Amino acid sequence: MDSIGPDEFLDKADDRRILNEFLGKAGVSKSRVMVLHAPAASGVTYFLKDTRRRLSNLSVAIYSDLQSDNLGIILRRYAAEHARIFRHRICSFFRFRNLLPLLIRISGFILPSSFGRPAAVGAENIANVLLDTPYHSAPLQRFAEDVICPWDKRPVVFLIDNAQANFHKLEDLLRATYAPEYDRIKFVLAFVDRQQETSEFSEFRQRILSTGHHISPMDFKAPDDQLVAAFSHAYQIDLPPEERDELIIGAGANIWRIRSFFILDERAENISNEEIYVLRLLYVAEQPLQLSDLRIIGSDSPLTVTAGERHWNDLISSLARRNYISIAEFDGGDRLISISITTHPCLDISSTDRLIYAKELYEFFLAVAEQVSLRHAPSAVHSLLYRLSKLVANEDSPRWAKELIKAALSQGSLSDAERYIKSARLGNITTREDLLVQVAFYVSVQAYSHVMELLEATRTVWTGHRIFEIIYAVALNRTRAHDEFFREIALLLSDTKNPDEIALLTSYKVSGLIHAGRLSDATNCVVTAPAKISAAHGYGYYLRNAAAAFMWGPGKDLTRARKMLDEAEKWFVRSNDAFGALSARCNLGCIDFYEGEKERAHETFEELYKSTRIFGTQHIKEIGTNLGIARLMVGDADAAYRHLITICDIIVWEFARCLAESTLAFIEARNGEFHAAKQRMEVTLRHAQGIRIEEIKMRCSTNNILIKIMSGENPSLYHEKISLLRKRYGDRDRYATLEELCKAPNDTEMQLRVFDYDLCQYWSQNPLVMLSHTQLS
Structure with a gap:
């Protein structure tokens, strides 16, 4: 009997029906991720x-295995x-009209190019790779x-195998496509549970x-x-x-062992030694290998005996026919084997055997890397060498990690880059280029805490070099080391006449002074x-930050602030930003909100949230939090709550998250859900205490007292705490209203006046964007 395929031996009609229903709900279901x-x-x-x-034939469908593939490979497969x-449709159109020769002449202009290709990443062009996109x-x-x-409205379906193995490789793609504008994309993720760990x-x-x-x-x-009965019937x-x-x-519920029982001529024990060698080599490599490389490695190996190219081709064809491997066409007429x-059973290998196979692979691909082979993508070779070095040459791991940082950044995988950076930092950084790539x-x-850690550990490498001194000062600002930041910024500003540097340093000085509560100094700056x-x-x-x-x-002076922001917006438009x-x-x-135009501000935030979310999750904490607060303040508490619950699942515990969580707690208290409100507010206050911005500590402390009074706790318990807030933060009108609320805790209008909130503004930016490429090099 011929090799049996998935239609025959996998009796998965119910699973297929569920999956088809999920894929067929375009634009209907909120969920675009199915987890198997x-x-x-x-x-x-x-x-x-x-x-x-x-x-x-119906969708752009991409299969990928996260045990071997990274984000760059996934995106190139999509392309x-x-x-x-696209070519099939165009060719059909032109063939129907007998215009195929015309198509051939113009195909270089109309066929889409692939993207995600590796690019060189060095200090001189780091800006091109990282900085020019939101x-x-x-x-x-x-x-x-x-x-x-x-x-083009065809569905796009990513079928991701072993998603649990390296989920970080997929995380950026999920974050980039969470918004409804991407509703034609769906993900089917297989979590292969090998440990049965809930x-x-x-x-x-x-x-x-x-x-x-x-x-x-x-x-x-x-x-x-049911499956075994299907096998019995088929055979x-x-x-x-x-x-x-x-x-x-x-069989331990292992489908391969069950399958081998029925397919006598394909039982595991009948697999040849050469076939076992190929499977184990691919298994240890954890990524596809070119057929030509497999032949070369095998010809020099004491583990197998193969006689020429024909023998290898027959061996590979046999494995493919039994679905042990898959074959894809590769550049230059070669084939890629996965x-x-x-x-x-043949993959149950000991650690000693694994080491033997790893050494064969490492020695071969080390030579490939050192010869700079044009047949091999550097990212694939360096990824393999990085993993194998952990087994056979751990001292080499930082070397390959540094190469992977560059490859991962150029392919769009920031999470991969971060993982490789952690390994690269195990080795000594000896050049400023290495350091700039990592810092950038x-x-x-x-991640400014990592910037600080890295720069503190490498002072001998960068001391006296302006670009690193600027980044160090910015990192001090972002980690709220105010005193040291003001000393560094003063030295840098006194020693430059460059407009780019003055704009960058002054914008951070203004934000530092505001965070430190020195508002008059910020205005004067x-x-x-x-x-x-x-x-x-x-x-x-x-302009945006200084406003x-x-x-x-x-x-x-809101009029002056508005004028500066208007000018900033026009500047961005002219710059295509x-x-x-x-x-x-x-x-x-x-500003509209502060001037009492809450309805207009609300409309602005609604519009901007839809426009901003297409860039992914990394920019929505400010506008997302503002929209939730604005919805509450225009009277739509239910919509505010639903929105902020979603936002808080996405953003990390920083200033914006504390404001959003405080708003959720306030709405819960207004709805009589006092236990949930107090619990949420206590967690929020703990996080606020760890943020080096006094304003958020002040607001969360006020809201914590407010919610406890709203929940019916004895108001007399809080007079002293209100006095302490006055002593620490000044005699704000809000505290007088809070004292009044102690006498009438159910006064909803007064509750709203006491609720301590603010809006978030966009201040953060990549500081390297504000410098010219000449300065970066």
Whole structure:
């Protein structure tokens, strides 16, 4: 009998029906992520690959295995599949009209190019890779813009195997596509549960929810009596129920062992030594290998004996025919070989044997890397060497990690880059280029505590070099080390006449003074800024941030702040900086709100939230929090609550999250859910105490007392605490109203006046954006 395929040996009609219903709910269901919770060796890989085959004519369907693939590979597969379908449609159109020769002449102009290709990343062009997009990365920007184009509405389905193995590789893609504008994209993620650990699966689900997506769960069953009965029928082998049960137990519910029972000529023990060698080599490599490389490695190996190219071709064809491997065409006529199984008796290898295979691979690909082979993608080679070095040459791991930082950044995988950076930091940083690549990454994802740690450990490398001194000062600002920051910033400003540097340093000085409560000094800093600042490379960002100096305190001048923000928005528009313009408009919406135009501010925030979310989750904490607060203040508490619950699942515990959680607690208290409100507010206050901004501590402390009074606790318990707040933060009108509320705790109008909130403004930016490429090099 011929090799049996997924349609025949996987009796998954119920699972197929559930999946089809999920994929068919375009624009209907809130969920665009289905999670298949599958036991190991349950056939889920074939199920996903078969799904891709079924969808190939209807959708852009991409299968990927996170055990071997990274985000760059996933995006390139999307581009290749999209181009294939596009070419098919165009060719059909031109063939129908007998215009195929014309198509050939113009195809170079109309066929879409792939994206996510590796690019060189060094200190001289780090800005091009990291800084010029509000999306998570440049490749993700190209993907996002392609997906939301109005003339192509075909569904896009990512079928991701072993999603639990390296979920970080997928996280950026999920975060970039959480908004409704991407509703034609769906994800089917297989969580292959090898340990049967409930906590791991719960953590996996939570990580998906933190990307802003909802989940449709499906339990993918292990092989059962129904499956064995289907095998029995297909192979005309009569097995009574008790023997079917014995087979399942004896095979450990492993579909491959069950399968080998029925397919006598393909049992595991009949696999040749050469075939076992190839499977084990691919298994240890954990990524696809070129057929030519397999032949070369095998020809030099004492573990196998192969006789020439024909023997190898027959061997590979035999494995592919039995679905142990898959074959894809590769550049230059070569073929790319991937292992299709993850559990099989021949893969139960000892740690000693694994080390032997790892050494063969490492020695071969080390030579490939050192010869700079044009047949091999550096990212694939370095990824393999990085993993193998952990087994055979741990001292080399930092070397390959540094190479992977550059490859991961160029392919759009910021989370991959972060993981490699952690390993790279185990080794000594000896060049400023290495340091700038790593620092630039952390600056781009606003991980300033890592920037500080890295710069403190490498002072001998960067001392005396201006770009690093500027980044160090910015990191001091962002980690709220105010005293040291003001000393550093004063030295840097006294030693420059460069408009770019003045704009950058002054914008951070203003934000530092505001955070430190020195509002008059912040206003004076802007007023005395030199006129040449208007020629700065990042003048729009300076205007946007410096306008905050006129929004509070004795120098409050909302008219002047509005004028600066209007000018900033125009500057961003002229510079084709869509996100910069949106951020300036958000801050203008805050001025409307402060001036009492709450309805207009609410409309602005509604519009901007829809425009901003297409960039992914990394920019929504400010506008998302503002929208929730504005909805509450215009009287739509239910909509505010639903919105902020979603926002708080996505954003981290910083200033904006504390404001959002305080608002949720206030709404819960207004709805009589006092236990939930007090619990939420206590957690929020604890987080606020760890943030080095006095304003958020003040607001959360006030709201904590407010909610306890609203919940019916004895108001007399809080007079002393209100006095302490007065002593610490000054005699604010809000405290007098809070004292009045103690006498009438159910007065809803007074509760709203006491509720201590503010709006978020966009101040953060990548400081390297504000410098010219010459300065960065």
